[in-house]
Amino acid sequence: AAYADLDRDGDLDLITNNVNQQAFVFENKLSEKRKDRHYLKVDLSGPEKNVGGIGTKIFVYSDARRQYYYHSPVRGYLSSMNGPIHIGLGDDASVDSLTKRISYSPPARAAN
Incomplete structure (x- = not known):
């Protein structure tokens, strides 16, 4: 399985790979019901030997919250x-x- 914001509405949709069948795509419709949810999109580019x-x-x-994300794009067998990167802010x-x-690389910090 893999997830992505396929329809660019801010919530993550789900794609599953099925044995001997077509893949399934599940559209997440939460953004239609909850307009008060926020998220960050973070594009990563690393040094020459690690461009991803x-x-x-x-x-x-x-505020008082801290979130942590470790970028590892592998999600399972052939996924x-x-x-x-999609980081939910609620x-x-x-x-x-x-x-x-x-x-x-040295840490990079961006303040608002």
């Missing part, structure tokens, strides 16, 4: 993720700061 930023650690700070419309640590 594999192994990058992302820390998102918002992988591509494209921007009710928070903005973040205080975001720090990303790409393997073998």
Whole structure:
């Protein structure tokens, strides 16, 4: 299985690979019901030998919350993720700061 925002509405849709059958695509319709949910899209690009930023650690700070994401695109047998990282913020419309640590590079911090 893999997930992505296929219809670009802010929520993640699900794709499953089935043996001897067509793949299934499940559309997430939560954004139609809950307009007050927010998220960040983070595009990663690493150094020349790691252009996909594999192994990058992302820390998102918002009010008293801290979220952590480790970028590993492999999701199971013959499944992988591509494209921007999706970080849900819930009710928070903005973040205080975001720090990303790409393997073998100094940390990069962006403050709001």
